[in-house]
Amino acid sequence: MDKFxxxxxxxxxxxxxxxxxxxxxxxxxxxxLLTDEPVILExxxxxxxxxxxxxxxxAMGAEVELGYARAHHRTTICCRTLAAPEASYExxxxxxxxxxxxxxxxxxxxxxxxxxxxxxxxxxxxIDLHIKGLEQLGATITQDHGYVEASARRLRGAEIVFDKIxxxxxxxxxxxxxxxxxxxxxxxxxxxxEVVDLADLLNKMGAHIEGAGTSTIRIRGVxxxxxxxxxxxxxxxxxxxFIIAGALTAGDLNISGCDPQHLGALLQKLGEVGxxxxxxxxxxxxxxxxxxxxxxxxxxxxxGFPTDMQAQYMALATQSDGTSVITENIFENRFMHAQEMVxxxxxxxxxxxxxxxxxxxPLGSAAVLASDLRASASLVLAALVADGETIIDRVYHIDxxxxxxxxxxxxxxxxxxxxxxxxxxxxAAPSARA
Ligand code: UD1
Numbered sequence: 335m336d337k338f339x340x341x342x343x344x345x346x347x348x349x350x351x352x353x354x355x356x357x358x359x360x361x362x363x364x365x366x367l368l369t370d371e372p373v374i375l376e377x378x379x380x381x382x383x384x385x386x387x388x389x390x391x392x393a394m395g396a397e398v399e400l401g402y403a404r405a406h407h408r409t410t411i412c413c414r415t416l417a418a419p420e421a422s423y424e425x426x427x428x429x430x431x432x433x434x435x436x437x438x439x440x441x442x443x444x445x446x447x448x449x450x451x452x453x454x455x456x457x458x459x460x461i462d463l464h465i466k467g468l469e470q471l472g473a474t475i476t477q478d479h480g481y482v483e484a485s486a487r488r489l490r491g492a493e494i495v496f497d498k499i500x501x502x503x504x505x506x507x508x509x510x511x512x513x514x515x516x517x518x519x520x521x522x523x524x525x526x527x528e529v530v531d532l533a534d535l536l537n538k539m540g541a542h543i544e545g546a547g548t549s550t551i552r553i554r555g556v557x558x559x560x561x562x563x564x565x566x567x568x569x570x571x572x573x574x575x576f577i578i579a580g581a582l583t584a585g586d587l588n589i590s591g592c593d594p595q596h597l598g599a600l601l602q603k604l605g606e607v608g609x610x611x612x613x614x615x616x617x618x619x620x621x622x623x624x625x626x627x628x629x630x631x632x633x634x635x636x637x638g639f640p641t642d643m644q645a646q647y648m649a650l651a652t653q654s655d656g657t658s659v660i661t662e663n664i665f666e667n668r669f670m671h672a673q674e675m676v677x678x679x680x681x682x683x684x685x686x687x688x689x690x691x692x693x694x695x696p697l698g699s700a701a702v703l704a705s706d707l708r709a710s711a712s713l714v715l716a717a718l719v720a721d722g723e724t725i726i727d728r729v730y731h732i733d734x735x736x737x738x739x740x741x742x743x744x745x746x747x748x749x750x751x752x753x754x755x756x757x758x759x760x761x762a763a764p765s766a767r768a
Contacts, residue, residue: 336733338726338740340717341749342697345622346585348746352573352592353379353737354407354566358528360431361505362535362566363387366396366411367438368509369539371561374410378566379737382730384409386429393425394418394435412561416443423449423480429734433461434502437510440473440484447483455706456665467494467507471514491516491555499524499635504551505532512541514555523551526636527596531567538562570596571642572736573618575711577601578646579743580620581609582653582719587746590617599639603631603647607654628656628693633663645671645712651691652680653719660689670705671712677702678720701725707735714739718748 354377364387366373378384388398388409395417401408419439426432426449439446451461465475465482471494473486491514494507504524509532511518523529525547533546539562542554573592580587581604594601594613601611601618606629610621628651633641641664651658652675662668669689672682677700681692699722704710710732717724729752732739740750 335727336729337753338714338717338729339751339753340714340720340724340726342718342720342722342724344583344718344747344749346580346583346587346718346743346746346748349588349590350576350742350746351590352568352576353377355379355528355531355569355571356381356383356735357501357571358531359384359566360387361434361502361509361528361532362564363391363409363411364434364438365509365532365535365539366391367394367413367416367435368442368513368536369559369561370412370414372410372412373539373561374408374563376408376563376565377568378407378409379569380407381737382734383429383431386425386432390421390425390432390435393422394420413442419443419446421448425449426451430459431502433464434506434509436464436482436484437468437506440468440486441489441510441513444487445483445485447481450477450480450482455670456668459665461503463496463498463500463503464506467496467503467520468510470494471507471510471518489514489555491518491553494518494520496520496522498522501526501529504529508532508543508546508551508553509536511553511555512536512543512559513557514553516555518553518555520551520553521549523549524635525549527567527570527593535562535564538564567596568592571640571708573597574600574640574643575646575715575736576742577604577611577618577620578650579715579718581607581622581626582650582715584622585746586619586621586623588617588619592616592618594618598637600643603629603639607650626650626654628654628658628691630659630661632661635664641665641668642708644668645708646715648672648675648682648689648691649712649715652682652693652695652697652716654693656693658691658693660691662687662689671709674702674705674709674713675716678716678724680716696721699723701727704728704731707731711736711739714743714750718743
């Protein structure tokens with residue numbers, strides 16, 4: 335298992351370019367299941383969750399072609415024939431977003447078999463709202479041996495009111511409804527930019543969707559969708575992570591290729607904290623030359639403060655003057671990074687869904703463990719300002735969602751390296767010729 339070794343203390347200076355959004359790319363790839371024509375996706379990040387999705391689609395019979403050289407962030411997916419509309423436990427257990435194939439498969443093939451994802455480090459994460467919505471669209475659902483099986487001759491439009499706002503739930507049903515007979519009206523939908531990006535792609539494929547980005551989405555079903563070419567939006571969570579890195583390290587960082595409009599809640603909070611920010615339409619410059627003061631955050635659905643940026647904000651809070659209260663409203667168990675930061679010298683108390691961070695405390699070197707994707711990013715941030723060398727174990731989590739993070743950070747002056755597991759010495763190594 336790879337580890338990061340980070341020597342803290344360097345201010346980050348220069349420009350970092352943001353990759354395409356993993357959370358927009360995953361549903362876009364699943365959308366290719368809805369048509370027998372090629373879907374060309376550009377600005378696909380080179381991260382492990384994308385690899386997993388390619389494997390998942392290929393296992394169903396999709397032709398997945400990778401771009402190379404200058405086009406290496408492009409992938410073409412053609413689901414002309416789908417031999418096995420199934421997502422196995424082996425794939426779903428490594429990436430919960432695999433459940434995004436459920437809606438498109440039943441809409442296109444009339445049948446789908448997808449493993450139930452089970453819990454994960456940050457909480458229970460059920461998919462009951464995906465299932466309930468598909469039933470409302472006319473699918474028959476059974477659950478057996480840890481799999482959800484859905485079937486429908488043709489889905490039919492329905493009124494769906496989500497009991498709770500769910501991002502992939504909205505995306506899953508949005509895709510399914512594009513091929514349903516008649517109109518679907520979905521209420522209490524997620525308003526995340528990734529939902530809007532998916533709707534843009536689906537409309538290019540011939541769907542009739544209105545209202546994406548608001549809480550009511552209307553879909554007029556069509557018989558067939560066709561191929562399309564689409565560029566994935568920039569990754570707002572990656573951009574936010576680097577913005578916080580610039581602020582934390584008292585650096586001067588230009589984050590290019592991002593969309594500041596998707597970062598409203600974070601930028602507003604950083605303004606409150608005292609971080610100097612300048613923005614253009616596609617870049618953000620962060621100047622971390624003044625001390626930060628504490629400010630509370632409460633995670634909410636978009637456009638509120640994102641849960642995916644909570645851990646990184648906590649790293650900043652440890653270095654801000656005063657007490658910050660961080661309330662996590664979306665997932666019930668998303669403070670695993672706090673204990674690791676405490677091992678580095680932070681003063682954090684967890685009280686149920688609230689973390690009380692008392693700053694500013696110096697952080698020192700320690701060996702810490704990454705528990706999930708965003709937690710890993712927060713530990714990298716903490717390590718960038720820690721005194722001495724921090725070793726972060728289980729960085730495979732970060733490889734799921736951050737493209738070349740160590741190269742990007744090294745490019746702006748961070749001291750970060752990756753080491754493979756140190757294997758025990760073998761007693762007698764066999765000779766190469768034997
Ligand atoms: C997506 C993002 C993830 C982000 C999360 C919240 C992707 C691939 N992942 O995850 O990075 O942290 O949104 O912004 O886009 N819930 C139910 N029943 C359901 C579905 C969800 O109770 O059927 C609950 C969840 O347990 C959670 C809340 O709803 O408490 C929000 O979850 P949801 O928006 O569905 O998260 P994901 O789509 O899995």
